Amino acid sequence: MLKKYIMSPGPTxxxxxxxxxxxxxxxxxxxxEFEKVLASVSxxxxxxxxxSNSVLTFASSGTGAMxxxxxxxxxxxxxxxxxxxxxxxxxxxxxxKAFGVEVxxxxxxxxxxxxxxxxxxxxxxxxxxxxxxxxxxxxxxxTLHDIQALGxxxxxxxxxxxxxxxxxxxxxxxxxxxxGIDIVVTGSQKALMLPPGLAFASxxxxxxxxxxTAKCPEYYFSYTKARKSLEKNTTAYTxxxxxxMGLDEALKIIKQEGIEAVWTRTEEMxxxxxxxxxxxxxxxxxxRPASALTSVNVPQGVNGDALPKKVRVEYGLTIAGGQxxxxxxxxxxxxxxxxxxxxxxxxxTVIGMALKELGFDAEIGRAIDAAVEVLYxxxxxxxxx
Amino acid sequence: MLKKYIMSPGPTxxxxxxxxxxxxxxxxxxxxEFEKVLASVSxxxxxxxxxSNSVLTFASSGTGAMxxxxxxxxxxxxxxxxxxxxxxxxxxxxxxKAFGVEVxxxxxxxxxxxxxxxxxxxxxxxxxxxxxxxxxxxxxxxTLHDIQALGxxxxxxxxxxxxxxxxxxxxxxxxxxxxGIDIVVTGSQKALMLPPGLAFASxxxxxxxxxxTAKCPEYYFSYTKARKSLEKNTTAYTxxxxxxMGLDEALKIIKQEGIEAVWTRTEEMxxxxxxxxxxxxxxxxxxRPASALTSVNVPQGVNGDALPKKVRVEYGLTIAGGQxxxxxxxxxxxxxxxxxxxxxxxxxTVIGMALKELGFDAEIGRAIDAAVEVLYxxxxxxxxx
Numbered sequence: 001m002l003k004k005y006i007m008s009p010g011p012t013x014x015x016x017x018x019x020x021x022x023x024x025x026x027x028x029x030x031x032x033e034f035e036k037v038l039a040s041v042s043x044x045x046x047x048x049x050x051x052s053n054s055v056l057t058f059a060s061s062g063t064g065a066m067x068x069x070x071x072x073x074x075x076x077x078x079x080x081x082x083x084x085x086x087x088x089x090x091x092x093x094x095x096x097k098a099f100g101v102e103v104x105x106x107x108x109x110x111x112x113x114x115x116x117x118x119x120x121x122x123x124x125x126x127x128x129x130x131x132x133x134x135x136x137x138x139x140x141x142x143t144l145h146d147i148q149a150l151g152x153x154x155x156x157x158x159x160x161x162x163x164x165x166x167x168x169x170x171x172x173x174x175x176x177x178x179x180g181i182d183i184v185v186t187g188s189q190k191a192l193m194l195p196p197g198l199a200f201a202s203x204x205x206x207x208x209x210x211x212x213t214a215k216c217p218e219y220y221f222s223y224t225k226a227r228k229s230l231e232k233n234t235t236a237y238t239x240x241x242x243x244x245m246g247l248d249e250a251l252k253i254i255k256q257e258g259i260e261a262v263w264t265r266t267e268e269m270x271x272x273x274x275x276x277x278x279x280x281x282x283x284x285x286x287x288r289p290a291s292a293l294t295s296v297n298v299p300q301g302v303n304g305d306a307l308p309k310k311v312r313v314e315y316g317l318t319i320a321g322g323q324x325x326x327x328x329x330x331x332x333x334x335x336x337x338x339x340x341x342x343x344x345x346x347x348x349t350v351i352g353m354a355l356k357e358l359g360f361d362a363e364i365g366r367a368i369d370a371a372v373e374v375l376y377x378x379x380x381x382x383x384x385x
Numbered sequence: 386m387l388k389k390y391i392m393s394p395g396p397t398x399x400x401x402x403x404x405x406x407x408x409x410x411x412x413x414x415x416x417x418e419f420e421k422v423l424a425s426v427s428x429x430x431x432x433x434x435x436x437s438n439s440v441l442t443f444a445s446s447g448t449g450a451m452x453x454x455x456x457x458x459x460x461x462x463x464x465x466x467x468x469x470x471x472x473x474x475x476x477x478x479x480x481x482k483a484f485g486v487e488v489x490x491x492x493x494x495x496x497x498x499x500x501x502x503x504x505x506x507x508x509x510x511x512x513x514x515x516x517x518x519x520x521x522x523x524x525x526x527x528t529l530h531d532i533q534a535l536g537x538x539x540x541x542x543x544x545x546x547x548x549x550x551x552x553x554x555x556x557x558x559x560x561x562x563x564x565g566i567d568i569v570v571t572g573s574q575k576a577l578m579l580p581p582g583l584a585f586a587s588x589x590x591x592x593x594x595x596x597x598t599a600k601c602p603e604y605y606f607s608y609t610k611a612r613k614s615l616e617k618n619t620t621a622y623t624x625x626x627x628x629x630m631g632l633d634e635a636l637k638i639i640k641q642e643g644i645e646a647v648w649t650r651t652e653e654m655x656x657x658x659x660x661x662x663x664x665x666x667x668x669x670x671x672x673r674p675a676s677a678l679t680s681v682n683v684p685q686g687v688n689g690d691a692l693p694k695k696v697r698v699e700y701g702l703t704i705a706g707g708q709x710x711x712x713x714x715x716x717x718x719x720x721x722x723x724x725x726x727x728x729x730x731x732x733x734t735v736i737g738m739a740l741k742e743l744g745f746d747a748e749i750g751r752a753i754d755a756a757v758e759v760l761y762x763x764x765x766x767x768x769x770x
Binding site for chain 1: 389391393395396397398399404405407408409410411412413414415416444445446447448449452456461479480483484485572574580581582601602603604605606622623624625626627628697703705
């Protein structure tokens with residue numbers, strides 16, 4: 001027998017009570033019973049998003065709602081700034097191009113976060129830009145962009161700020177309304193502790209105004225249609241009923257802890273993970289690391305493709321390797337969602353043992369000490385409250 | 386306590402073993418473990434679709450794959466014939482229009498099936514038509530279009546035949562390759578016995594050729610990208626992992642019975658349901674009824690909106706009312722998917738009792754006798770095999 005752990009930056013572990021809720025006998029989506037659940041999760045999502053705007057739900061992965069965040073708001077030939085510092089930042093550029101939107105790219109070296117003044121400059125040089133597309137937590141590099149700073153800049157212009165918060169919503173502090181973010185997109189399989197298959201998006205009035213002139217074609221991911229349906233407590237097309245039932249349970253778990261407490265727990269676990277990795281003798285990849293996941297350089301001499309596979313197959317722990325240009329060069333461990341303190345020393349131990357097997361002399365005990373230093377202080381503080 | 390039954394034409398009942406499979410701890414989608422499942426379900430779907438072409442899987446409802454069946458194959462200004470005989474036939478027209486495709490509409494009165502010669506004529510009058518969009522089983526009316534006849538006509542032209550088989554795939558005989566259907570789209574929550582959230586599509590070589598010239602914008606529902614990913618045994622974007630695990634189990638159940646036997650069971654149940662409804666004193670709505678669902682006129686003097694609600698809330702049975710222009714005028718009962726012989730007399734009895742309460746003198750015993758006549762003959766034949 002091999003006990004299984006999943007600490008990849010999506011999908012993440014789903015709490016047993018959520019899994020069981022998704023397995024309840026299916027109910028019809030055009031019934032008052034389902035409408036009640038939809039109304040309840042829509043309210044719960046607003047609290048997680050920290051927005052007073054409605055949060056739309058789509059049956060798709062996060063990329064689907066990203067497509068709608070372009071096609072429902074812009075027209076072919078419109079200009080958009082795309083901040084590209086990883087696979088998911090690049091995705092904004094790809095979607096814009098697919099819909100004929102002119103991309104003004106701000107390319108950030110992978111692993112670094114965008115300099116907000118570069119966005120300010122680009123907006124000044126292109127006052128006709130309709131939207132700025134950014135990533136919050138760039139999952140491919142484990143890097144957090146400073147969305148609060150971007151919000152302060154973009155909100156002063158006619159452009160809207162659209163943020164891919166797929167791996168940050170519910171793991172990193174994100175004050176949608178206060179920071180002036182117009183559209184925030186996320187997915188179910190990260191900090192929201194669900195299986196993949198749902199995407200969510202909140203939209204500001206400033207963004208809704210753009211839909212009046214938007215000419216890109218769209219049907220399934222029409223935000224306008226989704227909004228009209230939600231006003232009647234329903235969805236435009238058949239919703240992923242079982243996942244929405246699971247969401248209801250997941251949001252109850254989040255509400256019980258409190259979203260601010262969830263952010264703090266994730267932050268402390270990220271801190272502990274980074275401290276452990278460094279003390280183990282490894283180097284962090286990201287220059288501005290997220291709490292949601294930790295990205296680490298594969299040490300010299302170690303086969304970077306072999307590590308995640310060994311860890312998964314022989315130790316039962318799913319982590320992720322690098323994607324695209326980072327394939328074989330980094331590995332990524334998540335601390336978001338249904339992850340608790342003891343997952344950090346477990347993951348550090350597994351990775352340390354696997355690295356030993358692959359020829360790297362990992363300092364496991366020292367790594368655990370470093371992580372425990374952070375976790376112990378956090379635990380004691382929490383108990384004292 | 387109130388025992389629950391779901392016989393709406395989607396979502397349909399999900400077998401307990403499928404529900405449990407969807408509730409298993411989540412696994413990562415970029416692993417050999419998941420790749421094996423994806424390869425297996427893709428093969429299983431080919432058997433259900435009766436095609437040798439690959440069957441693509443999307444995380445979305447059926448409408449999403451319908452969008453891709455337009456946007457991945459056509460260009461703005463292209464001409465398409467849309468057969469519109471209900472809410473879902475109309476949807477093809479709406480999607481085409483959203484993407485700037487010129488719609489040549491063949492409007493069929495709701496409840497009737499298309500006259501194939503009208504399609505032949507339209508194709509001859511418009512030899513530059515790129516695609517013919519049809520519904521197989523029109524779920525809003527319970528009517529089956531003669532796709533075999535359409536295939537024989539369209540396959541002789543340069544146009545492709547695209548079929549919405551959302552409620553017919555796995556319930557009605559559909560010989561994709563033999564009948565010359567180029568694209569067949571279906572969803573998970575009907576005869577495939579799954580929760581909603583997955584869409585599937587098979588594509589012929591004739592249809593793939595169109596992707597080379599297609600200029601409609603699309604990202605998430607790009608069939609080309611989905612195909613390239615499937616060739617590497619993966620998906621372009623995060624798949625709905627838990628639903629795909631459930632699909633693996635559902636396909637095993639279908640395989641064990643044999644898809645031809647599933648069609649026969651559905652056919653006999655539909656026949657029994659129709660015989661029962663008529664003998665109860667009701668009128669069928671559809672002129673060419675499907676087996677997947679039975680649509681029935683609400684008898685005069687009965688409140689058509691009250692019936693499905695009463696049946697669900699007081700008897701525990703979910704059926705569907707009419708949609709759009711048929712709201713309050715018909716009710717619909719499904720016999721597809723995880724539905725077995727005894728569901729027919731149960732549904733007839735519930736509906737008969739509820740109709741009595743609503744002022745219609747339903748002949749319940751006679752209805753059951755009529756249904757049993759069909760079911761008994763089928764049962765005896767099956768046992769004799």
